[in-house]
Amino acid sequence: MAFILLPLIEMMTAPSFTMLRETIKDKDVVRSIWLSVYTAGLAALIAFVFGTPLAYVLARNDFRGKKLVESIIDLPIVIPHPVVGIAILSVAGKNHWIGELIGQLGIRIMGSVAGIVVVLTFVGMPFYINTVKSGFESISPRLEKVSRSLGASMFSTFFRITFPLAWRSMLVGIVMCAARAISEFGAVVIVAYHPMIAPVMIYERFEAYGLKYSQPVAVWLVFICLTLFLVLRILTLHDREKT
């Protein structure tokens, strides 16, 4: 406990109040934190849109190669972060046909917001899918079967039964995904040093001006992360009370 808390508390209390206020007035800081929050949010949104059907399929079906698919989904968790960045660049770069294709579409990955979102989605997706998958798994398939036998189509069954029972786990998944995304540094710094997200800015201030100047930004970022996790805890606690 102390091992986790002590460094955090030390860092949180190190910068003075005025310094914190100064920092949040700094347009660059605000911009980078805002960028962090909304790219992470976008990543979570993408995970929600594409991850939900995948999570549902994985939770409901047994098929050959399912274990393999699950391992592939978990890959971004175990790959070192800079490697993720490099891997993404090697597909999205000019030397690859995919990179060329999206380049022609007018989307730039290297050093762009789009690039950041791609990276954050890549690292955050497994957290969303795994959370929502277990959410779906906890809903008895019999409820869906009964619903079908009572005349509901597959579509109606999802929206009347499955979704109302699973939305909480989706929300938790979104928070998990966003929390993971907002803390990403290694992969982002490779793909997009600029525009600067908060972790990159913290690193830059540390490199250029030292510990004292990076701390206030870090405090603000941690504050945001903690808020995210607090929401997560409240949601999961609430969930447990219900079941």
Next chain:
Amino acid sequence: MIRIRDLTIHLKEFNLLDINLDIGTNEFFILMGPTGAGKTVLLEAIAGLVPVKSGAIHIGEKNVTRLAPEKRGVSIVYQDYSLFPHLTVRENITYGLHFHRIDKSRSDETFDRLVEDLNLGYILNRLPLNLSGGELQRVAMARALMIDPKILLLDEPLSALDPGFREEIRAGLKKLHRGSNVTFLMVTHDFAEALSLSDRAAIMNNGTIVQTGTMEDIFKRPDSTFVADFVGMKNLFSAEFHGTKARTGTLEIELGVKPADGHGYIAIRPEDIVLSREALTSSMRNSFAGNLTEISDCGLYYEAGISVGNITFTSLITKGALFELQLSEGTRAFVSFKSTAIHTF
């Protein structure tokens, strides 16, 4: 009402193989069999909830083999009742109405009748979470019947209830069935339930139907060793038939009738075997002296094992009779049974 031909299903854990079954309109049909026999899969196949590999299912005149479950008019009640946890009892019961064009006044009438018949008025606005097993079961029944199904499938609907309670619900089921023109198909493990409710029944084993008939028929005249064993025919012996006699081990048993010569089985229900200290001078054609080798307590009665020659008969005896006859393990005793109590196949 239901006509199943050569139905074959392959799932990961269960398989159904060449199922053939005919169930009449408004019949109360019972499915029995050991765990894992595929009873639930067969119900789900009729409801359209599992993929069919080959064969056909007809409901009425219509081939429904590939029809989506929501278009079949088949309701299912699971053992765990599967009520929608986020909906109130009222919303659960009326769930199916969202998808059926049923006249409002008619559906209101059905709703009121079901609520009245199943005594659900006092819980309509509650969530399923805090309901008792019996209440959940009644809500599930009401929900299933609300949409006027042609067929109601019941998967061990009484097994999760207290024994005292089951009788009441069993009577309720009978009443529901009589008051409707719905075809009931129910899975159960309970013989008393099967005997009191069913018009006809089928016994399943390993994904196939091994015997179909009235429950009494199956009970008294099983046509395989599996069914004989399943319905509790504890005295099951392989035998050679000669004329009206059956030879099993060193014993010669008088059958009273003449089965086909050759090899077969004889089966006698344990409750049809009478135990005594002296040879009985009665109409019983078969009476053998033996040794009481085992007495085991089965709660309301005892089960006694009597070895005669190299075979062992099993007989049921009440506690009172056991005491009166002063029987204990090792005593010499006679087993007697009527030839009409013997079933051969």
